[in-house]
Amino acid sequence: MTDRTSAPRDGGCRCGQVRFRLSGPALITMACHCRGCQKMTASAFSLSTLVADEAFEIIAGEPVVGGAGSPDLRHFFCPKCMSWMFTRPDAIGPFVNVRSTLLDDPSGLEPFVETQTAEKLPWATTPARHSFDRFPGPDDFGPLMAEYAGRPG
Template sequence: MTASAFSLSVLVAGEGFEVTAGEPVVGGAGSPDLRHFFCPKCMSWMFTRPDAIGPFVNVRSPLLDDPSGLEPFMETQTAEKLPWATTPAKHSFDRFPAPEDFGRLMAEYAESRA
């Protein structure tokens, strides 16, 4: 969906996320519990609601006004990555981590930012 070596995003609590203008459309390679939202004008991928892991929103970090300081903590879907594509992420998953692992990973991330 990114047509790139990377899909950069940041996981935020659902209650801390709000669309303030426009009405994104659902599309892409989603499923009932993984909905990708796009700009209706240019069809840029904006965010994903991964309902399987709880009330979170996965926001495409290039959309943020200031993404500085967001060093990768976790990379997913590495089974499909290009061999030369590397990140400094502490955790790497061939696909996605199991939903029950997200609490532990989020706690570890929060501790690393303290």
């Protein structure tokens, strides 16, 4: 079992063609209940781990941009198996939002925050400490990341 401060953490898509490495700690972990995430994951929500841009590296393969993103929210996929691997949420800063379940060892990364709960399926629950009806604003992330960093574990 790995704790959230362990580095590096490697991961990859389902087929293994694209591999990545996280060389820094998780800044925050999240579950998103928006309809877009539900459709892109074919699940009740997506799970993600936010890391600093400089702590993220593609170590094999070449992901492609896809999904219904926007210029400031780019979703990256494996070109072979089409696994949704990570998102670059430029609106909140130089970060990479990695799909937690694609890490070789996703233990210790349960969601700290859940977003878009206004769209969540009624039976979907998470252990998140904070819930937002919509997405938190850019100014909300600093205090949330500070609280996440200061919690035991």
